[in-house]
Amino acid sequence: MLKQKAILFDATLCVGCGECYSACKEANHLPETNSDFLKDHLGANTYTVVEQYEDVYSRKLCMHCVDPTCVSVCPVAAFTKTELGAVIYDEDKCLGCRYCMQACPHHIPRYEWSKVNPRVRKCIMCYDRIKNGDQTACAEACPAEATIFGDRDELIEIAKQRLAENPDNYYQHIYGLEEAGGTNVLVLSPVPFDKLGFATNLPKEPLPTYTAKALEKIPGVVAGGGAFLAAMYWLTKRKNKIAEEEKQSNITKE
Amino acid sequence: MIPKITFWRVVAVIIVIAGLYSTYLRLFGGLSASTNLSDDFPWGLWIGFDILVGVGLAAGGFSICAIVHIFNIEKYKPLARPAILTAFLGYLLVIFGLMYDLGKPYNIWHAIIYWNPRSVMFEVAWCVMLYTSVLFLEFIPVVLEKYKLHKLLKFMKKVGIPIMIVGVILSTLHQSSLGSLFLIIPQKMSQIWYSPLLPVYFYISAIGAGLSMVIFEAYLSARAFNKGIEADLLSRVGLISVIVLMIGFVIKLIDLIVSGNINLLLTINNYSLLYYLEVLIGIFIPFGLLIQKSFRENRRWLYASAVMIISGFLLNRLNVSISSISPETGVSYFPSINEISVTLMLIVLGMWAFKLIAKNFPVFTEEIHHEEFEAKLNETTIAN
Ligand code: SF4
Numbered sequence: 001m002l003k004q005k006a007i008l009f010d011a012t013l014c015v016g017c018g019e020c021y022s023a024c025k026e027a028n029h030l031p032e033t034n035s036d037f038l039k040d041h042l043g044a045n046t047y048t049v050v051e052q053y054e055d056v057y058s059r060k061l062c063m064h065c066v067d068p069t070c071v072s073v074c075p076v077a078a079f080t081k082t083e084l085g086a087v088i089y090d091e092d093k094c095l096g097c098r099y100c101m102q103a104c105p106h107h108i109p110r111y112e113w114s115k116v117n118p119r120v121r122k123c124i125m126c127y128d129r130i131k132n133g134d135q136t137a138c139a140e141a142c143p144a145e146a147t148i149f150g151d152r153d154e155l156i157e158i159a160k161q162r163l164a165e166n167p168d169n170y171y172q173h174i175y176g177l178e179e180a181g182g183t184n185v186l187v188l189s190p191v192p193f194d195k196l197g198f199a200t201n202l203p204k205e206p207l208p209t210y211t212a213k214a215l216e217k218i219p220g221v222v223a224g225g226g227a228f229l230a231a232m233y234w235l236t237k238r239k240n241k242i243a244e245e246e247k248q249s250n251i252t253k254e
Numbered sequence: 255m256i257p258k259i260t261f262w263r264v265v266a267v268i269i270v271i272a273g274l275y276s277t278y279l280r281l282f283g284g285l286s287a288s289t290n291l292s293d294d295f296p297w298g299l300w301i302g303f304d305i306l307v308g309v310g311l312a313a314g315g316f317s318i319c320a321i322v323h324i325f326n327i328e329k330y331k332p333l334a335r336p337a338i339l340t341a342f343l344g345y346l347l348v349i350f351g352l353m354y355d356l357g358k359p360y361n362i363w364h365a366i367i368y369w370n371p372r373s374v375m376f377e378v379a380w381c382v383m384l385y386t387s388v389l390f391l392e393f394i395p396v397v398l399e400k401y402k403l404h405k406l407l408k409f410m411k412k413v414g415i416p417i418m419i420v421g422v423i424l425s426t427l428h429q430s431s432l433g434s435l436f437l438i439i440p441q442k443m444s445q446i447w448y449s450p451l452l453p454v455y456f457y458i459s460a461i462g463a464g465l466s467m468v469i470f471e472a473y474l475s476a477r478a479f480n481k482g483i484e485a486d487l488l489s490r491v492g493l494i495s496v497i498v499l500m501i502g503f504v505i506k507l508i509d510l511i512v513s514g515n516i517n518l519l520l521t522i523n524n525y526s527l528l529y530y531l532e533v534l535i536g537i538f539i540p541f542g543l544l545i546q547k548s549f550r551e552n553r554r555w556l557y558a559s560a561v562m563i564i565s566g567f568l569l570n571r572l573n574v575s576i577s578s579i580s581p582e583t584g585v586s587y588f589p590s591i592n593e594i595s596v597t598l599m600l601i602v603l604g605m606w607a608f609k610l611i612a613k614n615f616p617v618f619t620e621e622i623h624h625e626e627f628e629a630k631l632n633e634t635t636i637a638n
């Protein structure tokens with residue numbers, strides 16, 4: 001079994017230089033979208049952004065959920081959770097229903113709204129690079145080691161260590177450890193996470209379990225429903241027939 | 255023969271022209287040229303109305319089918335064909351409408367080859383595909399009858415019952431699953447509408463509103479060609495419809511109380527007002543009316559109630575799929591004029607197709623007296 005890879009982003013270390021932003025654009029051949037990277041938003045041509053919240057810089061990118069909602073909702077399995085942990089997308093399968101966008105708890109996938117053959121777009125954890133054993137472009141570019149790349153379990157240990165060693169610097173929580181089942185992007189912050197625009201109202205269990213509970217009932221509905229309907233058909237038919245016969249015999253009696 | 259120019263015909267032609275223009279924009283400019291959808295609001299009117307309302311209102315097809323052919327309550331038989339035709343056309347329109355909404359409509363068949371059984375959307379896609387075929391088979395006898403193909407007709411009658419049973423099961427599955435689509439976004443929806451029971455509510459309300467659609471359809475048909483359905487039958491359908499909807503409301507009420515979300519209804523805001531509007535129009539007023547014999551047997555009140563139920567249903571689906579959803583970014587959505595014109599065009603096309611088929615095929619089997627279907631009823635037609 002390959003080890004799951006992950007990204008650890010530590011907002012206390014981020015200097016807001018935007019190197020990850022530029023590196024991502026370059027690695028994924030994305031055109032320029034804003035001359036001031038701090039004013040840019042996630043978009044069809046922007047997989048990651050650096051955001052400023054008062055004196056804290058934070059990043060947005062796909063969280064690469066452990067049990068990703070986007071993978072579970074796509075009717076044609078255009079999204080895949082790879083064994084390395086990256087969540088990737090196959091534009092040739094996609095039909096453009098946008099259920100992935102509606103359902104993503106981190107509000108990540110973006111769409112090429114103005115194109116006639118639109119694609120869903122999001123960070124793919126530089127899948128081609130990490131497949132070859134390299135780190136992601138954003139981690140490589142980061143001069144402050146605010147974004148680092150590695151094995152998920154190791155990064156979790158590092159995160160725990162940082163929280164324990166410098167308790168005053170951190171808000172005591174590792175975002176991504178168990179949000180909606182956990183993510184392969186882990187985040188540390190000096191302030192509560194809702195202050196940095198992260199979704200803090202997510203349940204602990206992965207969201208796909210919510211729909212699984214409904215889908216589980218299908219075999220029962222089919223079997224039970226089929227038996228019930230067939231029985232009803234037979235019973236009511238018989239009842240009608242008996243009523244008919246009685247009517248007939250009454251007529252003959254008279 | 256040149257068709258007579260009437261007010262509604264002119265309106266219909268204008269709608270179709272506007273719809274065609276929007277179609278052009280959609281085809282050559284993509285979704286951003288034709289819709290107000292955005293990364294914050296990826297689903298809009300075309301999902302909320304064309305799919306959710308379209309499929310829901312077609313539920314009269316399987317409901318009546320079950321009553322007549324499976325529960326063998328023969329007296330409702332005259333309703334079966336119009337209901338099946340409505341459903342069949344309804345599903346064709348849903349699929350047609352989906353072509354507008356999908357980003358890559360030419361990939362729609364991918365659902366057949368790329369499977370993802372964990373996806374509710376995958377299940378809905380398959381059910382809709384299969385059920386549309388079932389509806390075709392259910393309607394085929396009408397065509398065979400017209401062309402007097404008795405041998406085939408006999409065969410169809412033999413396989414009829416299993417097909418109907420399959421149809422009812424498929425409908426049960428996807429009518430409820432349209433509600434399950436939203437189970438995966440608990441954190442995004444107002445808790446007034448979000449509930450693990452969403453699939454149950456979708457199922458119950460579709461049956462209730464689908465039955466009202468049968469009444470509505472009978473009314474329009476009666477106006478169009480003085481053919482239609484016995485009033486007595488329709489008023490019974492009206493009664494079943496409101497009782498079903500009321501049962502749905504009672505379950506919802508218990509659900510709200512148990513989950514503690516009932517509080518949300520005690521504060522007055524846009525959400526609670528929309529909810530009150532939805533149940534008032536869609537359930538309470540029609541229930542209050544149709545539960546009384548005198549109103550139920552008065553055609554005008556019956557039709558008015560059916561229209562209210564349908565409107566309430568429409569509001570419910572739009573509430574669940576649009577109003578209840580608040581992305582963190584606080585962006586809101588209102589459909590563009592193009593989205594609206596395409597939707598209206600689909601309705602007009604559906605009505606035309608129904609009229610054309612009902613005129614040329616034995617859909618209505620009984621003649622009725624038309625004195626009561628005269629003018630003055632225009633108000634009702636506006637409702638859709
Ligand atoms: S953050 Fe959204 S897009 Fe990324 S893996 Fe999770 S569900 Fe998918």
Ligand code: SF4
Nearest residue numbers: 074094095097098100
């Ligand atoms: S838009 Fe494409 S990738 Fe997203 S759920 Fe639909 S088919 Fe799958």
Ligand code: SF4
Nearest residue numbers: 024048123125126138
């Ligand atoms: S992992 Fe790669 S694709 Fe994702 S934000 Fe970093 S550079 Fe961009």
